[in-house]
Amino acid sequence: MRIDVITIFPEYLSALDVSLIGKARAQGLLDIRIHDLREHTTDRHKTVDDTPYGGGAGMVMKPEPWALALEAAVADSAEVELIIPSPAGAVFNQQMAYELAEKEHIAFACGRYEGIDERVYEWAAEHPRIRVRPVSLGDYVLNGGEVAVLAMVEAIGRLVPGVIGNPESLIEESHSNGLLEYPVYTKPANWRGKDVPEILLSGNHAKIASWRTSQQLRRTAQRRPDLLAAVDPETLDAQGQAE
Numbered sequence: 001m002r003i004d005v006i007t008i009f010p011e012y013l014s015a016l017d018v019s020l021i022g023k024a025r026a027q028g029l030l031d032i033r034i035h036d037l038r039e040h041t042t043d044r045h046k047t048v049d050d051t052p053y054g055g056g057a058g059m060v061m062k063p064e065p066w067a068l069a070l071e072a073a074v075a076d077s078a079e080v081e082l083i084i085p086s087p088a089g090a091v092f093n094q095q096m097a098y099e100l101a102e103k104e105h106i107a108f109a110c111g112r113y114e115g116i117d118e119r120v121y122e123w124a125a126e127h128p129r130i131r132v133r134p135v136s137l138g139d140y141v142l143n144g145g146e147v148a149v150l151a152m153v154e155a156i157g158r159l160v161p162g163v164i165g166n167p168e169s170l171i172e173e174s175h176s177n178g179l180l181e182y183p184v185y186t187k188p189a190n191w192r193g194k195d196v197p198e199i200l201l202s203g204n205h206a207k208i209a210s211w212r213t214s215q216q217l218r219r220t221a222q223r224r225p226d227l228l229a230a231v232d233p234e235t236l237d238a239q240g241q242a243e
């Protein structure tokens, strides 16, 4: 899978050299290319921003460097999913991560300041090789898209086959069945006066599976009741039958 990131702070993305994603890059599973927007400026000062028409606070990113950077990023691909990190986008979730992990080529355009000139989005939406998606991490404001890209690339990249050594771990984790993860324990069985739930020591795998699902339901009802409405009724049925 190829992932292009366009930013004025390429060094922000150096975290993508580390850990599982870094290893996947080194192995060639993820072809992640970080681009400095300033390389697509044509003036001596490598200007990427200017004052807003109509007045107001802050600066707006100029359109032409973005068009040049995006044209370069999509030049070799028939179709590129262009993700625009923005608090004004659709909220990113696991479903979106699964969807994007199937794409051959995705790109991220990291805006800074008060944003990118609106005409860039119109131009990109009209571009025959680009599909535009504004995406938000949640209802709060970051200074720019870079931190959001780190989160999204990790969520998407780990779903690409081969990136995670043990694919089993992808099956049971939070959100994979629409519920939050069940609690986990390791040795010792008693720690500072606290016992591991007895059922986990029983060796009864059917009962353990049922207990884990009920813990997922309880935790989700407590912490994220909004998620329950979207849970597959089969998951709830299976639990009812096991009890």
Ligand code: 6GU
Residues within 6 Å of the ligand: 084, 085, 086, 087, 135, 136, 137, 138, 139, 140, 141, 142, 143, 144, 145, 148
């Ligand atoms: Cl994706 N970008 C920015 N700049 N701020 C955000 C965000 C994204 N998600 C939440 N806040």
